[in-house]
Amino acid sequence: MLTAIVYLQALKFALPAITMLGVSPCFMMIWGTWRSVSAVLPTRWYHAVDDIMYSNYQRLIVFFYEHYTGVEVLLYGDVDMLNKKENVIYISNHQSTIDWIVCDFLSIRQGSLGHLRYVLKDGLKYFPLYGFYLGMHGGVYVKRSGQFQEKKFIRKLNRYSKYNIPLWLVIFPEGTRYNPNLPIVIQKSQGFAYMRGYTVLNQVLTPRVKATAGSLKILRQHIDAIYDITIAYEWKNDNYVRRAGPDMT
Known part of the structure; x- marks a missing residue:
């Protein structure tokens, strides 16, 4: 019995995973219908309804992550x-x-849940269903460093101002995730900072600034504020040894 309870506990992610992935094809069908109908309507109409649809789907995700799992969110x-x-x-x-x-x-x-739009790694656009949809919702796919396509990036961001699209543009400037179990990645990031005369960072990776700087320049007249967020996950032991952040499961 105890073994069965342990296995069931380990598989508790199955219900939200099946639910969230299971409703995505229906969501895409409804969205696709609206996208076709709205093609002859003003662009702002498409975004207004699309934001409502996206908000409803994300509310399902928030329910599972914040209520089903019992996560406590502390804001400072x-x-x-x-x-x-x-x-x-x-x-x-x-x-x-x-x-x-x-x-x-x-x-x-x-x-503002429906207004979330992301700057994403280019490779994520090939992720089934979600990759295509996030681009249509207003997400911006970018390539790293020397492959950064500035003209395409500017053209995409200009749409927000042109059509007065409500916006939470989310950027993770570090790009790669900080993982203390991958010291080579951290050392490479610190070496990049050292070679360019930047402050060498220990708890986060050195940010790459092209997408962030470009967004500030292009959207200066459209945005009201910059939110500078630092996310910290609870320590799991008394030694305060940095651990990798939790994964989705």
């Missing part, structure tokens, strides 16, 4: 920003596959 700093809707650029450290869900936790409290 300028939490007054949750009392008003703003167009923002959201920059954050990156250490886990659930860092993007923390964006959900914050934006839902401001009533």
Whole structure:
């Protein structure tokens, strides 16, 4: 009996995973119908309805991650920003596959859940269903370093201002996730900072600035604020030894 309980506990992620993935084809069918109908309508109409649909799907995700799992979210700093809707650029450290869900936790409290749009690694656009949809929702796919396509990036961001699209533009400037179990990645990042005369960082990776700087320049007249977020996950022992961030399961 004890063994069965342990296995069931380990598989508790199955219900939310099956639910969230199971409803995605239906979501895509409904979205596809709206996308076809809205092709002859003003662009802002498409985004208004699309934001509502996206918000409803993300609410399902928030329910599982914040209520089903019993996660406690503690906020420190300028939490007054949750009392008003703003167009923002959201920059954050990156250490886990659930860092993007923390964006959900914050934006839902401001009533801006449907306005989340991400700057994403180019390879993620090939992820089944989600990769294509996030691009259509307003996400921006970018390539790293020397392959950064600035003109394409500018053209995409200009759409937000042109059509007055409500916006939480989420950027993880570090790109690669910080993982203390991968010291080579950390050392490479620190070496990059040292060679360029930047401050050598120990708890986060050195940010790459092209996407962030470009967003600030292009969206200067469209955004109301910059949210500078640092995410910290609870320590699991008394020695305060840095561990890898939790994964989605």
